Amino acid sequence: MPLFKEAPPKVLVPEKLSPDGLALLRSSLDVEERKGLSPEELLEIIPTYEALLVRSETKVTAPVLRAARNLKVVARAGVGVDNVDVEEATKLGIVVVNSPSGNIGAAAEHTIALMMSMARKIPEGCASLKEGKWERSKFVGVEVKGKILGIIGLGKVGLTVARLAKGLGMTVNALDPYASPAVAASASVTLVSSLAELLASADFLTIHTPLIASTRGMIAEAELAQMKPGARILNVARGGTIDEVALLAALESGHLGGAAVDVFTSEPPVPESTAAKLIAHPRAVVTPHLGASTVEAQENVSVDVCEQVLEILKGLLPRSAVNAPIILPEEYQKLQPFVRLVEKIGSLYTQHYATAPGGSMTRNTFDLIYQGEVASINNTKPLFAALVKGLLSPISSTEGININIVNAELVARERGIFISEQHSRDPSEHSSYSSLVTLVARPPSRASSRAPAATDTGGAPQVQHQRIISGTCSGDQPLITRLGRFEASFEPQGTLLICENYDSPGKIGVVGSILGREGVNINFMTVAPVSPKLAVGGNIEDIKATKDGPASADPASKEALMILGVDRGVSHSVTSDLVKEGGVLSACAVTL
Numbered sequence: 402m403p404l405f406k407e408a409p410p411k412v413l414v415p416e417k418l419s420p421d422g423l424a425l426l427r428s429s430l431d432v433e434e435r436k437g438l439s440p441e442e443l444l445e446i447i448p449t450y451e452a453l454l455v456r457s458e459t460k461v462t463a464p465v466l467r468a469a470r471n472l473k474v475v476a477r478a479g480v481g482v483d484n485v486d487v488e489e490a491t492k493l494g495i496v497v498v499n500s501p502s503g504n505i506g507a508a509a510e511h512t513i514a515l516m517m518s519m520a521r522k523i524p525e526g527c528a529s530l531k532e533g534k535w536e537r538s539k540f541v542g543v544e545v546k547g548k549i550l551g552i553i554g555l556g557k558v559g560l561t562v563a564r565l566a567k568g569l570g571m572t573v574n575a576l577d578p579y580a581s582p583a584v585a586a587s588a589s590v591t592l593v594s595s596l597a598e599l600l601a602s603a604d605f606l607t608i609h610t611p612l613i614a615s616t617r618g619m620i621a622e623a624e625l626a627q628m629k630p631g632a633r634i635l636n637v638a639r640g641g642t643i644d645e646v647a648l649l650a651a652l653e654s655g656h657l658g659g660a661a662v663d664v665f666t667s668e669p670p671v672p673e674s675t676a677a678k679l680i681a682h683p684r685a686v687v688t689p690h691l692g693a694s695t696v697e698a699q700e701n702v703s704v705d706v707c708e709q710v711l712e713i714l715k716g717l718l719p720r721s722a723v724n725a726p727i728i729l730p731e732e733y734q735k736l737q738p739f740v741r742l743v744e745k746i747g748s749l750y751t752q753h754y755a756t757a758p759g760g761s762m763t764r765n766t767f768d769l770i771y772q773g774e775v776a777s778i779n780n781t782k783p784l785f786a787a788l789v790k791g792l793l794s795p796i797s798s799t800e801g802i803n804i805n806i807v808n809a810e811l812v813a814r815e816r817g818i819f820i821s822e823q824h825s826r827d828p829s830e831h832s833s834y835s836s837l838v839t840l841v842a843r844p845p846s847r848a849s850s851r852a853p854a855a856t857d858t859g860g861a862p863q864v865q866h867q868r869i870i871s872g873t874c875s876g877d878q879p880l881i882t883r884l885g886r887f888e889a890s891f892e893p894q895g896t897l898l899i900c901e902n903y904d905s906p907g908k909i910g911v912v913g914s915i916l917g918r919e920g921v922n923i924n925f926m927t928v929a930p931v932s933p934k935l936a937v938g939g940n941i942e943d944i945k946a947t948k949d950g951p952a953s954a955d956p957a958s959k960e961a962l963m964i965l966g967v968d969r970g971v972s973h974s975v976t977s978d979l980v981k982e983g984g985v986l987s988a989c990a991v992t993l
């Protein structure tokens with residue numbers, strides 16, 4: 402059975418990725434490898450793709466992301482995401498995933514390989530021999546054993562380099578304000594407290610930080626001057642952490658004994674640029690960003706991100722999203738039916754209370770209350786996101802933005818929507834349901850008040866009521882159990898006509914004949930009476946209090962909601978006929 406019901410989602414791969422991962426995608430997705438695309442070509446073709454898989458060469462800029470109308474995921478087959486505009490992706494709800502550990506070993510081994518090459522002048526010796534020369538005395542090197550290696554950034558790569566260097570008999574000092582002293586001690590690394598201390602002691606200095614504001618140009622002229630004469634320096638992290646102009650000058654002056662560089666500020670380096678001069682320097686050992694280029698690392702990162710792309714396109718969560726919270730798979734499974742329920746509640750709220758005739762968008766502060774088993778789930782980000790999506794989708798089509806856990810908080814903030822989540826695990830609070838989710842809109846003028854709104858007209862004009870919707874899940878099926886003061890039991894599915902009326906004989910027939918006249922077929926009908934228990938409610942205390950609370954006074958208790966499942970959209974003229982001719986108090990159509 403195909404994984405995707407419609408045409409398989411399209412995946413663009415503009416760089417060389419190991420086929421091992423791509424094979425995982427090919428059985429269910431339409432994978433297109435298009436190497437050598439110019440930025441303009443990428444911008445032109447990106448709108449049709451749902452996933453983009455890149456390494457470090459493709460610049461995934463804000464314009465690319467904005468043009469990518471169908472894009473759900475950018476997968477970086479590697480660690481560094483500095484070629485992806487993660488902030489813009491977050492705004493647009495596009496998940497960015499990477500492979501945080503697939504190439505650590507490769508990068509660390511490459512660092513050691515460059516250090517040894519530099520120490521033993523291997524590239525020069527090799528080139529000389531290939532030229533037919535036999536120059537033994539020209540290429541005398543130094544040993545690393547007994548020397549001090551200074552590491553800036555004791556993260557995954559830095560720590561692996563430290564362990565390998567210890568194996569070579571080096572003494573390792575490191576600077577990393579965020580590193581765990583216990584982890585450093587376990588690798589026999591001495592954590593130093595200042596850059597000056599590290600620079601002054603190192604025979605070899607290697608940097609393993611990301612390129613961020615605090616590390617850009619971290620090693621410049623002043624820092625290089627603090628290093629021992631003849632010391633050697635390495636960069637297998639990111640171009641720009643070491644200032645290229647200063648590095649070239651320190652090599653040219655003879656202050657540094659050598660430099661080994663795998664990464665550059667511009668890749669490939671611009672001809673005649675400082676980076677190009679650095680590459681040409683006789684005491685520089687250079688590679689074209691090969692740190693992660695091993696068969697093993699490329700298999701690892703490719704499989705890692707391709708698995709995540711599949712998960713995301715199936716609607717599940719990835720394991721290492723750069724811009725989304727981590728939610729354990731088993732917790733996510735438990736949440737899935739409630740995600741659907743909460744999105745339906747949000748959409749029902751907007752259509753029934755806010756955009757229905759007589760409704761208003763004045764309320765933007767909500768309590769989202771979890772009771773019973775669902776309250777035991779700690780990470781409710783998907784529920785929060787589902788509510789924002791449900792509230793906004795009927796009114797905005799959200800301008801091509803896919804609201805999800807990546808951007809829900811941002812979108813809510815931008816729209817001035819405030820949602821306070823409350824958890825209550827006490828089973829006595831949620832009647833016969835094992836789980837209950839309730840949305841309560843707070844009155845606009847008294848956002849903090851717990852009293853019911855006295856004059857709110859909402860989707861049911863003339864009737865005093867609060868804007869409250871509760872629901873539960875029966876197996877995987879969402880069920881609405883409360884709409885305002887009415888005790889309901891209906892599936893939030895398809896087009897529903899919600900009519901408030903006095904519960905009197907003949908009303909159903911009148912409504913049925915008006916709908917029949919308009920060619921609208923009724924698929925099912927259910928009546929929701931005013932619940933004696935649901936008199937008030939505005940927050941968790943009120944909801945607890947109403948469980949055995951007073952019955953509503955007559956004649957309101959004779960009111961009921963009639964919920965009709967219909968086979969097509971119902972126009973405003975039909976709903977107003979139902980009020981005028983059919984004698985219902987209010988009528989509104991919602992599509993869920």
Ligand SMILES: NC(=O)c1ccc[n+]([C@@H]2O[C@H](COP(=O)([O-])OP(=O)(O)OC[C@H]3O[C@@H](n4cnc5c(N)ncnc54)[C@H](O)[C@@H]3O)[C@@H](O)[C@H]2O)c1
Binds near residue numbers: 557615616638
């Ligand atoms: N050349 C390559 O092909 C290649 C391959 C893999 C990784 N990388 C690069 O290597 C770098 C490190 O990767 P990683 O997986 O070890 O990352 P990591 O996040 O595990 O480690 C980075 C470390 O840098 C530290 N750090 C941050 N700011 C610092 C500062 N101002 N001073 C000192 N330490 C600081 C952090 O605390 C962290 O421990 C990244 O830039 C990554 O892109 C390059």
Ligand SMILES: O=C(O)[C@H](O)COP(=O)(O)O
Binds near residue numbers: 504
């Ligand atoms: O950040 C990384 O993972 C490395 O720099 C590797 O980059 P690459 O995938 O372009 O080789």
